[in-house]
Amino acid sequence: MTTYFLVGGGAAVGAILRYDVTKLIKRYALSRFPFATLVINLLAALILGILASHFGTDANAYLLLGTGACGGFSTFSTMSYEALLLQQEKYGRLALLYLGCSLIGGIICVVIGLTIGHLF
Template sequence: MTALLVFLGATVGAPLRYLTDRLVQARHDSLFPWGTFSVNILGCLVLGALAGAGTALPDPVLALVGTGFCGALTTYSTFSYETVRLLQEKARFYAAMNVIISLVAGLGVAAIAYTTTAALVG
């Protein structure tokens, strides 16, 4: 049953990642990978909220949303690829900013979501 929930979550997360990435990137005329950044930050926000809920959420919800949806929505491999591509294109500033901003913003929104959810649940 858990594998099915992960699969179902992923069937929503993967197309949402693709569509969000295309939509966001089309609106920005920049080398910076705003689309990938956006989906990764969204995933950090959702996972932070799930973690903040703690045991208030049943395991099937964590499998569906946390593992399935967020696992398919977020993408460390594309983040890495785009950073390497920026370095190959000699866009070192954008590559460095991609790493720094992604890490700081991702950890920040996860912490905010965790703290907020934990306060609401607890």
């Protein structure tokens, strides 16, 4: 039962942070490109890499901060929806750029996070 509270509590905090960060970025980003979701997902990948290298994936801290908070903060579904909207609005190349930056950038951020985590 403790696991559910750790993951659920972290997810609640992550979702609230995602909402606030999205509002903040959208206030300044004046283009069709979904910068808010990209920044959030890349940041979550970086943090997840740091947490995984620091705690492993079985520790309570990882359940709270990694699975919970990073899982609640990042959003695959919004990324997918935004890419589809770009495609439907005839911005296919922008959609592909967004998906490429999200996927490749996410992997790079996890690797950087793992590397940074090993330094501490």
